[in-house]
Amino acid sequence: MNSNVKAAMSAVALAAFVLPGLAAQPTKLEFSGETVGAEPKSLVPVVGVWRVESDAGKKVLAVDGRQWKEGQSSAGIADKARALYGERYAEFLDRVQAYAYFPYAVVPAVENFTAGEITVRFEGLSGRIDQGAGILFNLKPNGDYLTVRANCLENNLVLWKFEKGKRSSIKWVRNTPTATKQWHELKIRINGAKLEGYLDGKLYLEDTLAQPVSGRIGLWSKADSYMHFTDYTVTIAE
Incomplete structure:
Protein backbone atom coordinates (compact mmCIF):
# COMPACT_ATOMS: atom_id res chain seq x y z
CA MET A 1 0.00 0.00 0.00
CA ASN A 2 1.16 3.52 -0.80
CA SER A 3 2.95 4.97 2.26
CA ASN A 4 0.97 8.21 2.04
CA VAL A 5 -2.24 6.22 2.19
CA LYS A 6 -1.09 4.39 5.31
CA ALA A 7 -0.23 7.69 6.93
CA ALA A 8 -3.52 9.19 5.84
CA MET A 9 -5.54 6.41 7.42
CA SER A 10 -4.07 7.24 10.82
CA ALA A 11 -3.18 10.92 10.53
CA VAL A 12 -6.45 12.40 11.74
CA ALA A 13 -8.07 10.78 14.75
CA LEU A 14 -11.73 11.57 14.31
CA ALA A 15 -12.95 8.67 16.39
CA ALA A 16 -14.39 9.01 19.90
CA PHE A 17 -16.49 11.90 18.67
CA VAL A 18 -19.75 11.35 20.38
CA LEU A 19 -21.90 10.92 23.37
CA PRO A 20 -25.44 9.82 22.52
CA GLY A 21 -27.59 12.79 21.59
CA LEU A 22 -24.76 15.31 21.72
CA ALA A 23 -22.94 17.05 18.88
CA ALA A 24 -19.22 16.40 18.68
CA GLN A 25 -16.57 19.01 19.25
CA PRO A 26 -15.22 20.37 15.95
CA THR A 27 -12.14 18.63 14.58
CA LYS A 28 -9.78 20.48 12.24
CA LEU A 29 -7.36 19.00 9.73
CA GLU A 30 -3.86 20.24 10.51
CA PHE A 31 -1.04 20.68 7.99
CA SER A 32 1.51 22.17 10.39
CA GLY A 33 3.38 18.88 10.72
CA GLU A 34 3.34 18.06 7.03
CA THR A 35 6.04 18.53 4.40
CA VAL A 36 5.88 21.49 2.02
CA GLY A 37 5.85 20.23 -1.56
CA ALA A 38 4.49 16.78 -0.66
CA GLU A 39 1.01 15.32 -0.94
CA PRO A 40 -1.07 15.81 2.21
CA LYS A 41 -1.25 13.00 4.74
CA SER A 42 -4.58 14.05 6.22
CA LEU A 43 -6.41 13.73 2.89
CA VAL A 44 -6.18 11.26 0.03
CA PRO A 45 -5.82 13.00 -3.37
CA VAL A 46 -7.96 11.16 -5.92
CA VAL A 47 -7.94 13.48 -8.96
CA LYS A 69 -4.33 17.70 -17.64
CA GLU A 70 -7.74 16.36 -18.58
CA GLY A 71 -8.18 12.80 -17.34
CA GLN A 72 -5.33 13.00 -14.84
CA SER A 73 -5.83 10.96 -11.70
CA SER A 74 -3.51 11.32 -8.73
CA ALA A 75 -0.38 9.23 -8.31
CA GLY A 76 -0.95 5.76 -6.87
CA ILE A 77 -4.71 6.02 -7.40
CA ALA A 78 -5.31 2.25 -7.36
CA ASP A 79 -3.75 1.87 -3.91
CA LYS A 80 -5.65 4.90 -2.65
CA ALA A 81 -8.95 3.58 -3.98
CA ARG A 82 -8.32 0.18 -2.41
CA ALA A 83 -7.55 1.81 0.95
CA LEU A 84 -10.80 3.77 0.81
CA TYR A 85 -13.17 1.13 -0.53
CA GLY A 86 -11.55 -2.28 -0.27
CA GLU A 87 -12.92 -4.85 -2.69
CA ARG A 88 -15.12 -2.24 -4.41
CA TYR A 89 -12.13 -0.15 -5.48
CA ALA A 90 -12.40 -1.14 -9.16
CA GLU A 91 -15.93 0.24 -9.36
CA PHE A 92 -14.74 3.42 -7.69
CA LEU A 93 -11.84 3.76 -10.16
CA ASP A 94 -14.18 3.52 -13.16
CA ARG A 95 -16.20 6.49 -11.93
CA VAL A 96 -13.05 8.48 -11.05
CA GLN A 97 -12.08 8.45 -14.71
CA ALA A 98 -15.50 9.72 -15.73
CA TYR A 99 -15.07 12.69 -13.39
CA ALA A 100 -11.40 13.40 -14.08
CA TYR A 101 -12.13 17.02 -15.06
CA PHE A 102 -12.79 17.74 -11.38
CA PRO A 103 -9.91 17.40 -8.88
CA TYR A 104 -10.82 16.17 -5.43
CA ALA A 105 -9.31 14.78 -2.26
CA VAL A 106 -10.96 12.60 0.41
CA VAL A 107 -10.73 12.69 4.23
CA PRO A 108 -9.95 9.03 4.98
CA ALA A 109 -10.71 9.11 8.69
CA VAL A 110 -14.40 9.94 8.18
CA GLU A 111 -16.03 6.86 6.70
CA ASN A 112 -19.64 7.99 6.81
CA PHE A 113 -20.77 11.59 7.33
CA THR A 114 -24.55 11.87 7.71
CA ALA A 115 -25.18 15.02 9.74
CA GLY A 116 -23.30 18.04 11.05
CA GLU A 117 -21.17 20.83 9.61
CA ILE A 118 -18.14 21.01 7.35
CA THR A 119 -16.27 24.30 6.99
CA VAL A 120 -13.20 25.31 4.99
CA ARG A 121 -11.41 28.55 4.21
CA PHE A 122 -10.15 29.03 0.65
CA GLU A 123 -8.35 31.51 -1.56
CA GLY A 124 -8.42 31.65 -5.35
CA LEU A 125 -4.92 32.30 -6.70
CA SER A 126 -5.28 31.76 -10.44
CA GLY A 127 -7.22 29.98 -13.16
CA ARG A 128 -8.60 31.24 -16.46
CA ILE A 129 -11.29 28.57 -16.82
CA ASP A 130 -12.21 28.27 -13.16
CA GLN A 131 -11.25 29.19 -9.62
CA GLY A 132 -13.48 26.67 -7.91
CA ALA A 133 -13.49 25.61 -4.26
CA GLY A 134 -15.94 23.01 -3.05
CA ILE A 135 -16.82 20.81 -0.10
CA LEU A 136 -17.34 17.27 -1.35
CA PHE A 137 -19.76 14.99 0.52
CA ASN A 138 -22.01 11.96 0.04
CA LEU A 139 -19.15 10.16 -1.76
CA LYS A 140 -20.28 6.61 -2.50
CA PRO A 141 -18.24 3.44 -3.12
CA ASN A 142 -19.21 3.67 -6.80
CA GLY A 143 -17.63 7.15 -7.03
CA ASP A 144 -20.82 9.24 -7.16
CA TYR A 145 -20.89 12.31 -4.93
CA LEU A 146 -22.30 15.77 -4.22
CA THR A 147 -20.46 19.06 -3.80
CA VAL A 148 -21.30 22.63 -2.86
CA ARG A 149 -18.84 24.91 -4.55
CA ALA A 150 -17.97 28.60 -4.73
CA ASN A 151 -16.20 30.17 -7.71
CA CYS A 152 -14.05 33.30 -7.59
CA LEU A 153 -14.59 33.97 -11.31
CA GLU A 154 -18.36 33.50 -11.39
CA ASN A 155 -19.53 34.78 -7.99
CA ASN A 156 -22.05 32.01 -7.54
CA LEU A 157 -22.70 29.07 -5.24
CA VAL A 158 -23.79 25.78 -6.81
CA LEU A 159 -24.89 22.39 -5.53
CA TRP A 160 -23.65 19.81 -8.03
CA LYS A 161 -24.53 16.14 -8.36
CA PHE A 162 -22.11 13.65 -9.91
CA GLU A 163 -23.99 10.48 -10.73
CA LYS A 164 -23.46 7.64 -13.21
CA GLY A 165 -20.58 9.46 -14.86
CA LYS A 166 -22.50 12.69 -15.46
CA ARG A 167 -22.56 16.06 -13.72
CA SER A 168 -25.78 18.00 -13.20
CA SER A 169 -26.69 21.04 -11.14
CA ILE A 170 -29.29 20.78 -8.38
CA LYS A 171 -29.38 24.42 -7.33
CA TRP A 172 -27.68 27.68 -8.39
CA VAL A 173 -27.39 30.85 -6.31
CA ARG A 174 -26.00 33.88 -8.12
CA ASN A 175 -24.56 37.16 -6.84
CA THR A 176 -22.44 35.63 -4.09
CA PRO A 177 -19.37 37.94 -3.90
CA THR A 178 -16.20 35.82 -3.93
CA ALA A 179 -13.23 38.00 -4.82
CA THR A 180 -10.09 36.31 -6.10
CA LYS A 181 -6.87 36.52 -4.06
CA GLN A 182 -8.86 36.94 -0.87
CA TRP A 183 -9.70 34.38 1.80
CA HIS A 184 -13.31 33.20 2.09
CA GLU A 185 -15.16 30.69 4.25
CA LEU A 186 -17.41 27.99 2.79
CA LYS A 187 -19.67 25.94 5.06
CA ILE A 188 -22.31 23.28 4.61
CA ARG A 189 -24.75 22.16 7.28
CA ILE A 190 -26.47 18.80 6.83
CA ASN A 191 -29.29 17.12 8.71
CA GLY A 192 -30.51 14.03 6.90
CA ALA A 193 -31.67 15.28 3.50
CA LYS A 194 -31.69 18.93 4.57
CA LEU A 195 -28.76 20.99 3.26
CA GLU A 196 -27.66 24.56 3.89
CA GLY A 197 -24.76 26.29 2.17
CA TYR A 198 -23.00 29.35 3.62
CA LEU A 199 -20.40 31.70 2.14
CA ASP A 200 -18.53 34.06 4.45
CA GLY A 201 -21.06 33.43 7.18
CA LYS A 202 -24.16 34.18 5.07
CA LEU A 203 -26.77 31.53 4.27
CA TYR A 204 -27.22 31.47 0.49
CA LEU A 205 -28.31 27.96 -0.43
CA GLU A 206 -31.00 25.67 0.95
CA ASP A 207 -32.19 22.38 -0.49
CA THR A 208 -33.91 19.14 0.40
CA LEU A 209 -32.03 16.33 -1.29
CA ALA A 210 -33.67 13.29 -2.84
CA GLN A 211 -32.14 11.07 -0.16
CA PRO A 212 -30.44 11.58 3.22
CA VAL A 213 -26.70 12.21 3.05
CA SER A 214 -24.43 9.24 3.75
CA GLY A 215 -20.85 8.83 2.58
CA ARG A 216 -17.29 10.10 2.66
CA ILE A 217 -16.29 13.76 2.55
CA GLY A 218 -13.45 15.86 1.15
CA LEU A 219 -12.43 18.86 -0.95
CA TRP A 220 -13.24 19.60 -4.58
CA SER A 221 -12.02 21.88 -7.35
CA LYS A 222 -12.17 22.16 -11.14
CA ALA A 223 -9.86 22.16 -14.14
CA ASP A 224 -7.13 24.86 -14.04
CA SER A 225 -8.04 26.25 -10.61
CA TYR A 226 -5.04 27.04 -8.40
CA MET A 227 -6.47 27.32 -4.89
CA HIS A 228 -5.32 27.35 -1.28
CA PHE A 229 -7.33 25.67 1.48
CA THR A 230 -7.00 25.78 5.25
CA ASP A 231 -9.01 25.25 8.45
CA TYR A 232 -11.00 22.28 7.12
CA THR A 233 -13.24 21.59 10.10
CA VAL A 234 -15.73 18.77 10.63
CA THR A 235 -18.41 18.63 13.31
CA ILE A 236 -20.41 15.41 13.35
CA ALA A 237 -23.86 15.57 14.92
CA GLU A 238 -25.57 12.64 16.59
Whole structure:
Protein backbone atom coordinates (compact mmCIF):
# COMPACT_ATOMS: atom_id res chain seq x y z
CA MET A 1 0.00 0.00 0.00
CA ASN A 2 1.16 3.52 -0.80
CA SER A 3 2.95 4.97 2.26
CA ASN A 4 0.97 8.21 2.04
CA VAL A 5 -2.24 6.22 2.19
CA LYS A 6 -1.09 4.39 5.31
CA ALA A 7 -0.23 7.69 6.93
CA ALA A 8 -3.52 9.19 5.84
CA MET A 9 -5.54 6.41 7.42
CA SER A 10 -4.07 7.24 10.82
CA ALA A 11 -3.18 10.92 10.53
CA VAL A 12 -6.45 12.40 11.74
CA ALA A 13 -8.07 10.78 14.75
CA LEU A 14 -11.73 11.57 14.31
CA ALA A 15 -12.95 8.67 16.39
CA ALA A 16 -14.39 9.01 19.90
CA PHE A 17 -16.49 11.90 18.67
CA VAL A 18 -19.75 11.35 20.38
CA LEU A 19 -21.90 10.92 23.37
CA PRO A 20 -25.44 9.82 22.52
CA GLY A 21 -27.59 12.79 21.59
CA LEU A 22 -24.76 15.31 21.72
CA ALA A 23 -22.94 17.05 18.88
CA ALA A 24 -19.22 16.40 18.68
CA GLN A 25 -16.57 19.01 19.25
CA PRO A 26 -15.22 20.37 15.95
CA THR A 27 -12.14 18.63 14.58
CA LYS A 28 -9.78 20.48 12.24
CA LEU A 29 -7.36 19.00 9.73
CA GLU A 30 -3.86 20.24 10.51
CA PHE A 31 -1.04 20.68 7.99
CA SER A 32 1.51 22.17 10.39
CA GLY A 33 3.38 18.88 10.72
CA GLU A 34 3.34 18.06 7.03
CA THR A 35 6.04 18.53 4.40
CA VAL A 36 5.88 21.49 2.02
CA GLY A 37 5.85 20.23 -1.56
CA ALA A 38 4.49 16.78 -0.66
CA GLU A 39 1.01 15.32 -0.94
CA PRO A 40 -1.07 15.81 2.21
CA LYS A 41 -1.25 13.00 4.74
CA SER A 42 -4.58 14.05 6.22
CA LEU A 43 -6.41 13.73 2.89
CA VAL A 44 -6.18 11.26 0.03
CA PRO A 45 -5.82 13.00 -3.37
CA VAL A 46 -7.96 11.16 -5.92
CA VAL A 47 -7.94 13.48 -8.96
CA GLY A 48 -5.56 16.33 -9.71
CA VAL A 49 -2.38 17.70 -8.15
CA TRP A 50 -2.70 18.30 -4.39
CA ARG A 51 0.20 19.29 -2.15
CA VAL A 52 1.15 21.19 0.99
CA GLU A 53 2.41 24.74 0.41
CA SER A 54 3.49 27.65 2.59
CA ASP A 55 1.40 30.82 2.66
CA ALA A 56 2.69 33.71 4.77
CA GLY A 57 4.56 31.23 6.94
CA LYS A 58 1.54 28.93 7.45
CA LYS A 59 1.22 25.52 5.83
CA VAL A 60 -1.88 25.20 3.69
CA LEU A 61 -3.26 22.72 1.18
CA ALA A 62 -3.07 23.60 -2.51
CA VAL A 63 -4.75 22.16 -5.56
CA ASP A 64 -2.60 23.21 -8.50
CA GLY A 65 -4.59 23.33 -11.73
CA ARG A 66 -1.67 24.98 -13.50
CA GLN A 67 -0.42 21.42 -13.95
CA TRP A 68 -3.88 20.10 -14.77
CA LYS A 69 -4.33 17.70 -17.64
CA GLU A 70 -7.74 16.36 -18.58
CA GLY A 71 -8.18 12.80 -17.34
CA GLN A 72 -5.33 13.00 -14.84
CA SER A 73 -5.83 10.96 -11.70
CA SER A 74 -3.51 11.32 -8.73
CA ALA A 75 -0.38 9.23 -8.31
CA GLY A 76 -0.95 5.76 -6.87
CA ILE A 77 -4.71 6.02 -7.40
CA ALA A 78 -5.31 2.25 -7.36
CA ASP A 79 -3.75 1.87 -3.91
CA LYS A 80 -5.65 4.90 -2.65
CA ALA A 81 -8.95 3.58 -3.98
CA ARG A 82 -8.32 0.18 -2.41
CA ALA A 83 -7.55 1.81 0.95
CA LEU A 84 -10.80 3.77 0.81
CA TYR A 85 -13.17 1.13 -0.53
CA GLY A 86 -11.55 -2.28 -0.27
CA GLU A 87 -12.92 -4.85 -2.69
CA ARG A 88 -15.12 -2.24 -4.41
CA TYR A 89 -12.13 -0.15 -5.48
CA ALA A 90 -12.40 -1.14 -9.16
CA GLU A 91 -15.93 0.24 -9.36
CA PHE A 92 -14.74 3.42 -7.69
CA LEU A 93 -11.84 3.76 -10.16
CA ASP A 94 -14.18 3.52 -13.16
CA ARG A 95 -16.20 6.49 -11.93
CA VAL A 96 -13.05 8.48 -11.05
CA GLN A 97 -12.08 8.45 -14.71
CA ALA A 98 -15.50 9.72 -15.73
CA TYR A 99 -15.07 12.69 -13.39
CA ALA A 100 -11.40 13.40 -14.08
CA TYR A 101 -12.13 17.02 -15.06
CA PHE A 102 -12.79 17.74 -11.38
CA PRO A 103 -9.91 17.40 -8.88
CA TYR A 104 -10.82 16.17 -5.43
CA ALA A 105 -9.31 14.78 -2.26
CA VAL A 106 -10.96 12.60 0.41
CA VAL A 107 -10.73 12.69 4.23
CA PRO A 108 -9.95 9.03 4.98
CA ALA A 109 -10.71 9.11 8.69
CA VAL A 110 -14.40 9.94 8.18
CA GLU A 111 -16.03 6.86 6.70
CA ASN A 112 -19.64 7.99 6.81
CA PHE A 113 -20.77 11.59 7.33
CA THR A 114 -24.55 11.87 7.71
CA ALA A 115 -25.18 15.02 9.74
CA GLY A 116 -23.30 18.04 11.05
CA GLU A 117 -21.17 20.83 9.61
CA ILE A 118 -18.14 21.01 7.35
CA THR A 119 -16.27 24.30 6.99
CA VAL A 120 -13.20 25.31 4.99
CA ARG A 121 -11.41 28.55 4.21
CA PHE A 122 -10.15 29.03 0.65
CA GLU A 123 -8.35 31.51 -1.56
CA GLY A 124 -8.42 31.65 -5.35
CA LEU A 125 -4.92 32.30 -6.70
CA SER A 126 -5.28 31.76 -10.44
CA GLY A 127 -7.22 29.98 -13.16
CA ARG A 128 -8.60 31.24 -16.46
CA ILE A 129 -11.29 28.57 -16.82
CA ASP A 130 -12.21 28.27 -13.16
CA GLN A 131 -11.25 29.19 -9.62
CA GLY A 132 -13.48 26.67 -7.91
CA ALA A 133 -13.49 25.61 -4.26
CA GLY A 134 -15.94 23.01 -3.05
CA ILE A 135 -16.82 20.81 -0.10
CA LEU A 136 -17.34 17.27 -1.35
CA PHE A 137 -19.76 14.99 0.52
CA ASN A 138 -22.01 11.96 0.04
CA LEU A 139 -19.15 10.16 -1.76
CA LYS A 140 -20.28 6.61 -2.50
CA PRO A 141 -18.24 3.44 -3.12
CA ASN A 142 -19.21 3.67 -6.80
CA GLY A 143 -17.63 7.15 -7.03
CA ASP A 144 -20.82 9.24 -7.16
CA TYR A 145 -20.89 12.31 -4.93
CA LEU A 146 -22.30 15.77 -4.22
CA THR A 147 -20.46 19.06 -3.80
CA VAL A 148 -21.30 22.63 -2.86
CA ARG A 149 -18.84 24.91 -4.55
CA ALA A 150 -17.97 28.60 -4.73
CA ASN A 151 -16.20 30.17 -7.71
CA CYS A 152 -14.05 33.30 -7.59
CA LEU A 153 -14.59 33.97 -11.31
CA GLU A 154 -18.36 33.50 -11.39
CA ASN A 155 -19.53 34.78 -7.99
CA ASN A 156 -22.05 32.01 -7.54
CA LEU A 157 -22.70 29.07 -5.24
CA VAL A 158 -23.79 25.78 -6.81
CA LEU A 159 -24.89 22.39 -5.53
CA TRP A 160 -23.65 19.81 -8.03
CA LYS A 161 -24.53 16.14 -8.36
CA PHE A 162 -22.11 13.65 -9.91
CA GLU A 163 -23.99 10.48 -10.73
CA LYS A 164 -23.46 7.64 -13.21
CA GLY A 165 -20.58 9.46 -14.86
CA LYS A 166 -22.50 12.69 -15.46
CA ARG A 167 -22.56 16.06 -13.72
CA SER A 168 -25.78 18.00 -13.20
CA SER A 169 -26.69 21.04 -11.14
CA ILE A 170 -29.29 20.78 -8.38
CA LYS A 171 -29.38 24.42 -7.33
CA TRP A 172 -27.68 27.68 -8.39
CA VAL A 173 -27.39 30.85 -6.31
CA ARG A 174 -26.00 33.88 -8.12
CA ASN A 175 -24.56 37.16 -6.84
CA THR A 176 -22.44 35.63 -4.09
CA PRO A 177 -19.37 37.94 -3.90
CA THR A 178 -16.20 35.82 -3.93
CA ALA A 179 -13.23 38.00 -4.82
CA THR A 180 -10.09 36.31 -6.10
CA LYS A 181 -6.87 36.52 -4.06
CA GLN A 182 -8.86 36.94 -0.87
CA TRP A 183 -9.70 34.38 1.80
CA HIS A 184 -13.31 33.20 2.09
CA GLU A 185 -15.16 30.69 4.25
CA LEU A 186 -17.41 27.99 2.79
CA LYS A 187 -19.67 25.94 5.06
CA ILE A 188 -22.31 23.28 4.61
CA ARG A 189 -24.75 22.16 7.28
CA ILE A 190 -26.47 18.80 6.83
CA ASN A 191 -29.29 17.12 8.71
CA GLY A 192 -30.51 14.03 6.90
CA ALA A 193 -31.67 15.28 3.50
CA LYS A 194 -31.69 18.93 4.57
CA LEU A 195 -28.76 20.99 3.26
CA GLU A 196 -27.66 24.56 3.89
CA GLY A 197 -24.76 26.29 2.17
CA TYR A 198 -23.00 29.35 3.62
CA LEU A 199 -20.40 31.70 2.14
CA ASP A 200 -18.53 34.06 4.45
CA GLY A 201 -21.06 33.43 7.18
CA LYS A 202 -24.16 34.18 5.07
CA LEU A 203 -26.77 31.53 4.27
CA TYR A 204 -27.22 31.47 0.49
CA LEU A 205 -28.31 27.96 -0.43
CA GLU A 206 -31.00 25.67 0.95
CA ASP A 207 -32.19 22.38 -0.49
CA THR A 208 -33.91 19.14 0.40
CA LEU A 209 -32.03 16.33 -1.29
CA ALA A 210 -33.67 13.29 -2.84
CA GLN A 211 -32.14 11.07 -0.16
CA PRO A 212 -30.44 11.58 3.22
CA VAL A 213 -26.70 12.21 3.05
CA SER A 214 -24.43 9.24 3.75
CA GLY A 215 -20.85 8.83 2.58
CA ARG A 216 -17.29 10.10 2.66
CA ILE A 217 -16.29 13.76 2.55
CA GLY A 218 -13.45 15.86 1.15
CA LEU A 219 -12.43 18.86 -0.95
CA TRP A 220 -13.24 19.60 -4.58
CA SER A 221 -12.02 21.88 -7.35
CA LYS A 222 -12.17 22.16 -11.14
CA ALA A 223 -9.86 22.16 -14.14
CA ASP A 224 -7.13 24.86 -14.04
CA SER A 225 -8.04 26.25 -10.61
CA TYR A 226 -5.04 27.04 -8.40
CA MET A 227 -6.47 27.32 -4.89
CA HIS A 228 -5.32 27.35 -1.28
CA PHE A 229 -7.33 25.67 1.48
CA THR A 230 -7.00 25.78 5.25
CA ASP A 231 -9.01 25.25 8.45
CA TYR A 232 -11.00 22.28 7.12
CA THR A 233 -13.24 21.59 10.10
CA VAL A 234 -15.73 18.77 10.63
CA THR A 235 -18.41 18.63 13.31
CA ILE A 236 -20.41 15.41 13.35
CA ALA A 237 -23.86 15.57 14.92
CA GLU A 238 -25.57 12.64 16.59
